[in-house]
Amino acid sequence: MLNTPPALEFKSSTFFAPILILYTHDMAAIEQTLQEKINLAPEFFRDSPLIIDLRELNKLNQDLDFVQITQLLRRIGFFPVGIRGGSEQQNKQARTLSIPIDTVREQGNPITIGEAQKQEDVPEVAAAKEPVSPIAAPQASVAATLIITQPIRSGQRIYASGDLIILSQVSAGAEIMAEGNIHVYNTLRGRALAGVHGNTAARIFCFDLQAELISIAGDYKTSEDLNKQTYKNPVQIYLQNHALIIKEIA
Amino acid sequence: MARIIVVTSGKGGVGKTTTSAAIAMGLAKTGHKTAVIDFDVGLRNLDLILGCERRVVYDFINVINGEASLNQALIRDKNCNLLYILPASQTRDKEALTQEGVGRVLDELSKDFEYIVCDSPAGIEKGANLALYFADDAFVVTNPEVSSVRDSDRMLGILSSKSRRAERNEDPIKEYLLLTRYDADRVKSGEMLSLEDVQEILSLELLGIIPESKSVLSASNAGIPVILDEKSEAGLAYADVVARYLGEKRPHRFIDGKQGFLRRLFGGRK
Numbered sequence: 247m248l249n250t251p252p253a254l255e256f257k258s259s260t261f262f263a264p265i266l267i268l269y270t271h272d273m274a275a276i277e278q279t280l281q282e283k284i285n286l287a288p289e290f291f292r293d294s295p296l297i298i299d300l301r302e303l304n305k306l307n308q309d310l311d312f313v314q315i316t317q318l319l320r321r322i323g324f325f326p327v328g329i330r331g332g333s334e335q336q337n338k339q340a341r342t343l344s345i346p347i348d349t350v351r352e353q354g355n356p357i358t359i360g361e362a363q364k365q366e367d368v369p370e371v372a373a374a375k376e377p378v379s380p381i382a383a384p385q386a387s388v389a390a391t392l393i394i395t396q397p398i399r400s401g402q403r404i405y406a407s408g409d410l411i412i413l414s415q416v417s418a419g420a421e422i423m424a425e426g427n428i429h430v431y432n433t434l435r436g437r438a439l440a441g442v443h444g445n446t447a448a449r450i451f452c453f454d455l456q457a458e459l460i461s462i463a464g465d466y467k468t469s470e471d472l473n474k475q476t477y478k479n480p481v482q483i484y485l486q487n488h489a490l491i492i493k494e495i496a
Numbered sequence: 497m498a499r500i501i502v503v504t505s506g507k508g509g510v511g512k513t514t515t516s517a518a519i520a521m522g523l524a525k526t527g528h529k530t531a532v533i534d535f536d537v538g539l540r541n542l543d544l545i546l547g548c549e550r551r552v553v554y555d556f557i558n559v560i561n562g563e564a565s566l567n568q569a570l571i572r573d574k575n576c577n578l579l580y581i582l583p584a585s586q587t588r589d590k591e592a593l594t595q596e597g598v599g600r601v602l603d604e605l606s607k608d609f610e611y612i613v614c615d616s617p618a619g620i621e622k623g624a625n626l627a628l629y630f631a632d633d634a635f636v637v638t639n640p641e642v643s644s645v646r647d648s649d650r651m652l653g654i655l656s657s658k659s660r661r662a663e664r665n666e667d668p669i670k671e672y673l674l675l676t677r678y679d680a681d682r683v684k685s686g687e688m689l690s691l692e693d694v695q696e697i698l699s700l701e702l703l704g705i706i707p708e709s710k711s712v713l714s715a716s717n718a719g720i721p722v723i724l725d726e727k728s729e730a731g732l733a734y735a736d737v738v739a740r741y742l743g744e745k746r747p748h749r750f751i752d753g754k755q756g757f758l759r760r761l762f763g764g765r766k
Binding site for chain 2: 398418419433435
């Protein structure tokens with residue numbers, strides 16, 4: 247108790263961040279579409295970190311000013327924390343903005359952001375003399391399943407880099423996320439986001455659906471859009487042609 | 497080593513201080529040397545409920561800052577000589593609390609007390625976080641209404657992630673539910689959440705239901721913990737809570753409001 251604690255320590259950790267894949271360099275169109283998305287779920291997007299993916303755009307040989315897009319995103323409330331698939335010029339711009347750069351892995355491997363969760367943390371990481379890339383290489387092995395037996399309370403966030411299995415209830419105001427499938431063998435009242443790195447084959451299973459929000463690979467529904475018939479029932483949720491299908495488990 | 501109990505809720509006005517005073521008195525009355533600490537720095541109340549406000553000289557912050565010794569600041573209760581009160585400072589704010597200072601005071605108290613009851617302020621800021629940080633047991637005080645239940649749920653999340661036990665990967669804090677200001681008639685008419693409704697969301701071990709009672713207010717105003725009022729339902733309910741906490745098995749009462757012939761005789765409140 248009386249010993250002075252060390253000034254700092256390093257820990258490795260994984261954070262969740264949505265990836266924004268751009269298909270056009272038309273700033274007005276980007277802004278409009280983003281604003282529409284935000285209006286659908288303002289709480290979900292508020293102060294969200296964001297990784298900007300320019301691979302598709304560069305495949306189309308459309309040039310985009312990275313400074314401009316960063317300013318646009320910051321203005322509407324995002325915290326850009328990474329760039330991937332950028333051209334040499336764009337990467338250079340990112341470096342001057344202290345935004346970490348991910349070199350493209352053509353397999354489309356998921357990337358994980360280490361350390362820098364908050365946007366304010368990024369400059370420090372990037373400014374280090376010999377920066378350890380905050381964008382770590384993905385684990386080669388299949389990510390382990392995370393099993394949780396404790397209740398997930400309001401305000402708690404759980405992230406699994408593989409499947410997530412929860413044997414207790416998930417309270418309203420809690421947030422559970424997995425790169426793979428989510429199983430909740432109890433009541434799901436909070437938000438559940440499966441396939442957060444874009445795995446459209448991910449599914450959500452739960453015993454009692456009362457969720458505030460469900461999402462698979464970025465396609466989501468809020469509790470308002472949930473069907474009365476499936477409410478409070480055991481269901482599985484999966485993606486079919488970009489539509490979330492909620493099906494009762496008999 | 498003392499057992500450290502935090503009385504917490506998230507939401508304000510649900511009965512944390514009333515509960516802290518009652519259970520601290522109850523523990524002391526059953527022969528356990530108990531200290532109760534007011535963590536609500538700047539909004540000092542516990543001393544009023546315990547009727548010792550005119551004997552406050554030094555406070556918790558003075559002890560943390562080394563301006564007074566623990567013995568100088570502790571006030572011995574006039575009704576029970578095994579109960580001591582460490583009042584909050586009224587002139588300072590929560591920023592005066594430090595983790596190191598609180599830890600030091602609790603360590604020192606642990607040496608000759610059996611139980612330390614920490615009366616948490618409302619909210620989830622510094623005062624509340626420090627009140628629960630060192631706890632072994634948590635009494636989560638909840639009213640039968642949705643916002644109180646939601647806040648308690650949030651508090652339970654903090655208890656399981658931001659306590660010293662969680663940080664050290666020790667056994668988690670033992671969490672108990674105390675449903676206060678429960679009005680069986682209003683539950684029946686659907687105005688209030690029932691015990692089942694609350695338990696569906698919180699699913700905690702129920703330590704007791706404290707019925708809404710006029711005696712709580714009059715006891716607070718008189719500066720006598722309601723547990724000493726053996727004629728009031730709230731007082732009896734708190735005595736049950738203490739007995740259950742100490743391991744005694746007692747059936748829950750006051751759930752359906754049929755208690756006592758006096759109530760039936762006079763019709764009760766509709």
